[in-house]
Every structure is written in C-alpha cells, then in structure tokens.
C-alpha cells in the first residue's frame with residue numbers, strides 16, 4: 224500500500240499525518256529565527272539608554288503606541304510580551320524533543336562529545352545548556368513584563384536593574400546571545416543557506432563571524448546594563464520618581480502605588 | 496606558507512617521529528566470551544618510516560599478540576573495513592600515519608555497530624539494514640532488459656555528480672562521528688542520507704520527491720539530523736555530506752508544505 228497519498232495534498236495536518244516531523248523542524252527553525260531577530264532588536268531598543276534618557280523614553284513610548292495614541296498604552300507591551308512568550312514556549316517545546324533523554328542517551332552523548340573534540344558537537348551542548356537556562360529565567364522575565372508592563376522607562380528600568388535586577392539581566396544576556404548566535408549558525412548550515420555549509424573553511428569563517436557578532440551583542444548588553452546601574456543610583460530614581468521628558472506637562476503614574484505625580488510646565492517632578 | 500615550507504615542516508614532523516618507541520593502547524573485548532570484560536591493553540612498538548596504524552596493528556598481531564582482532568582488506572582507503580576510533584575520533588587505520596599521532600594513542604572499536612571483537616565491528620549488517628530500509632537502488636528500471644537496445648545516454652556532468660557521491664565506502668565513520676546516531680539507534684545517518692541524495696540525482700531512478708519523503712521525511716531521517724556535521728568533518732572520502740543533507744532537508748521540507 225502506498226502512503227504517498229497523504230503527502231502534500233492538504234495544508235491541514237491530521238494527527239497521523241506523516242508531514243509532522245518536517246513541520247516541527249520548520250517551526251523549530253522559524254520560531255528560533257524569530258526569537259533571534261526579536262532579541263537583537265530588543266537589545267538595540269534597550270540600549271537606546273546609551274544615547275540618553277530622552278532617547279530611551281521615546282523608544283518606550285513608541286512601544287506603548289505613541290504613533291497612534293496620545294497616552295501610553297502599556298497593554299501593547301503586554302501584547303508583545305505575550306506574543307513573544309507564545310513563540311518562546313513553542314520553540315522550547317520543539318527544542319526539548321532534541322534533548323538527550325535518560326541516562327543512556329546522556330552518557331552516549333557525553334562520551335561521544337569527549338572523544339570527538341569537535342567544535343560544532345561541543346557547541347550543541349552549549350546550546351542545550353543555554354536553552355535550559357533560558358527556559359527558566361526568560362520565563363520569569365517575560366512574566367514580570369507581562370504583569371507590570373508600565374514598569375519600563377529610563378527610571379523604572381534603572382530602578383529594577385539597580386535593585387538586583389542586573390543579576391537576572393546578566394544571566395539572560397549571556398545565555399540568550401550565546402544561544403542565539405549558535406542557533407543562527409546552526410540554521411544556516413542546517414538549511415544550507417548561501418552555500419556556507421559547502422566547505423569546512425566556509426563553515427569556520429561563518430563560525431568566526433557568528434562569534435564576533437555574539438561578542439558585539441554581549442559588549443553592547445553589558446555597557447547598557449552599566450548605564451542603567453548608574454542611573455539607578457541617581458536620587459530621583461531612588462525616590463521612586465518616574466522619568467519625565469523635559470518640557471512636557473502631564474500626569475504620570477508613579478513607580479509604586481503611591482500618590483500620582485503632577486508635572487510642572489518646566490518639567491520638574493512634583494509630588495502631590 | 497610556500498610549498499617548500501610545507502614540505503620542510505612535514506618532513507620535520509614526520510622525520511621526528513619515524514624512529515623510537517610508540518605506545519598503542521587498545522580496547523580489548525571478546526563478546527563471544529561471556530567472562531570477558533572490556534579492558535585497555537598497552538603495546539609498545541618500534542616506529543618505522545611511513546608506518547600506518549594498519550601496519551602497526553599487523554606487526555602487533557604478528558609479533559606480540561596473535562589474538563588481536565581488527566579488520567582490513569584493501570589497505571588503501573577503498574574498502575572501508577578498517578575504521579576505528581583513534582583517540583576518540585573515527586578514522587581509517589590504513590590511512591592514518593603513526594607519525595601524525597601522539598604517543599600513547601588509544602584505539603577503540605567504532606561505536607554504534609555490533610562488536611565482533613577488539614577493534615573489529617560488523618558495519619556490514621548495519622549498512623545492509625540501512626540500504627534495505629532506504630531502498631538504495633535505482634527504482635523503475637525494466638526488469639526485462641533487452642541487451643540489444645542502447646542504454647539511455649547521461650549528461651557527463653550528471654554522471655560526474657553521481658560518481659562524486661557514489662564514492663562512499665560505507666566505512667561507518669560518519670555514524671561514529673554523529674551525536675544524533677549515537678543517541679538514537681534508528682537514525683539513518685549521513686551515509687544513508689548521502690545515498691538517497693545520490694539516487695535523487697540519478698535520471699534512471701523513477702522515484703519522485705514523495706517517494707523519497709516516505710523514506711527519509713521523518714526524525715529517523717533528514718529531520719532527525721541536528722547538523723553537528725561531525726560526519727562531514729571525519730568522512731575519509733571527503734564527501735560533501737553537509738551540502739547533501741541540507742539539500743535533502745530543503746527538498747523534503749518543500750514536499751511537506
């Protein structure tokens with residue numbers, strides 16, 4: 224009996240459809256790629272603080288819908304966080320299929336890796352470990368953003384990072400950038416993009432390029448964290464005052480649930 | 496580096512190690528004897544000019560231990576019998592110069608295949624099983640052949656591309672070098688995927704992508720491969736395994752869409 228007839232005839236995958244493995248592999252790569260691109264864009268957005276508080280403020284407001292709304296709409300941030308979370312969960316579930324399971328597979332893998340002394344084989348373990356770190360820590364981070372979407376801004380973010388958030392920040396930065404770099408490399412050789420898988424020399428060059436990229440993002444991330452730490456030490460931030468762009472008069476919700484703030488025409492922050 | 500410099504360096508390296516003593520540690524085990532436990536056994540031998548691992552093992556068997564088991568046929572990297580783990584990495588004993596190895600060097604049988612004894616494994620049974628599963632033969636040829644009829648001609652480029660992939664000697668190095676194959680027994684490995692890529696090229700094979708999908712469109716096939724490319728880096732015939740696997744993956748993914 225031919226099983227051919229179930230291949231390629233519909234787009235809807237029934238539970239027994241033999242196209243599942245292909246789809247899962249495609250989705251794993253696609254979700255990984257989306258996450259990589261998002262994480263890079265995200266780091267660029269966060270690092271806008273290096274250009275000063277006004278720049279970071281504008282970026283924050285942009286993600287709160289400043290193009291379409293007059294007042295900040297933090298639920299937009301929640302929405303994005305939710306979307307990323309769904310992709311993230313999807314990718315995690317798909318990637319977990321590939322993890323060694325049980326003693327026998329782990330031992331086979333580790334013995335194999337130790338003997339091979341092969342860069343790409345070892346990188347895969349790094350990918351598994353950073354992935355597992357992300358599974359726990361990025362979930363915590365995303366949940367926090369989802370629950371407190373308005374807690375983003377030059378002061379609010381700095382306050383979070385200065386009050387111990389930098390530990391989680393550094394763990395996330397290191398694991399996400401390393402994981403994203405190796406993942407991107409893997410995608411390129413896996414699907415043979417740009418012919419880069421064709422020779423060992425090209426693969427080596429691609430690896431060096433990816434390492435440089437990872438180093439760049441790590442440096443950018445660490446510099447950014449240091450900028451937030453510095454701001455977090457300022458007295459206004461310690462007093463729990465929100466950042467207010469110069470020259471604006473508006474009511475801004477405070478960092479905590481204390482009384483709201485009134486902002487004077489000159490941009491000073493006044494507690495009511 | 497200029498040719499002369501490379502030559503000078505190579506002579507220096509090889510020259511330095513063509514004399515003196517060399518230690519080989521061999522993982523011994525005789526599965527036919529239920530009492531026997533795997534153990535490392537150390538052998539010391541005198542180096543000679545141009546000595547390969549195969550020559551060294553033969554000398555050990557002739558002069559030190561006649562019970563030492565290992566395979567060889569061609570001694571020239573053609574038959575694929577002599578693959579083993581050399582300091583943890585798969586390679587052909589007949590194509591490995593002792594001078595390129597550190598002393599002591601550890602030899603172990605290829606993992607992932609049935610052990611016959613010491614360094615000898617049954618790659619043949621594995622390869623046959625894989626070939627039957629993947630149906631690695633030309634499909635759709637008339638079984639009734641008319642010897643008087645001319646064969647259909649083939650473009651020289653196509654013939655050459657097929658020949659390039661046909662060079663696989665089924666040594667099993669790519670299976671021993673593959674983390675996926677070591678973890679998951681049913682994975683067809685680079686050798687299997689390369690074979691299907693070869694028949695995919697062949698205009699005489701009547702199978703379409705749907706038929707290939709039936710054979711490798713799952714996690715024991717191309718979608719199980721995690722692209723660690725150990726296979727590509729150890730293949731003694733330098734087959735473009737990474738390229739072929741990526742090609743199959745794209746074709747099979749398109750087939751599923």
Ligand code: HEM
Nearest residue numbers: 251252255256258259315318354355357358403406407721
């Ligand atoms: C923001 C977070 C993440 C990003 C940017 C990311 C990115 C990527 C990319 C691009 C790939 C290559 C995809 C492929 O080979 O098809 C990949 C693979 C992988 N990811 Fe992630 N990932 C993230 C989170 C995670 C998490 C939470 C896990 C949890 C265990 C994980 C585990 C893995 C594993 C094990 C692989 C290798 C899969 C394979 O070899 O087939 N990743 N990741």
Ligand code: SF4
Nearest residue numbers: 663664666667669730
């Ligand atoms: S593909 Fe290369 S390593 Fe694998 S069996 Fe063939 S010749 Fe050996």
Ligand code: SF4
Nearest residue numbers: 673720721723724726
């Ligand atoms: S690319 Fe990696 S996982 Fe795929 S067959 Fe080669 S060694 Fe195995």
Ligand code: FES
Nearest residue numbers: 570574575577589
């Ligand atoms: S003896 Fe034939 S390949 Fe080594």
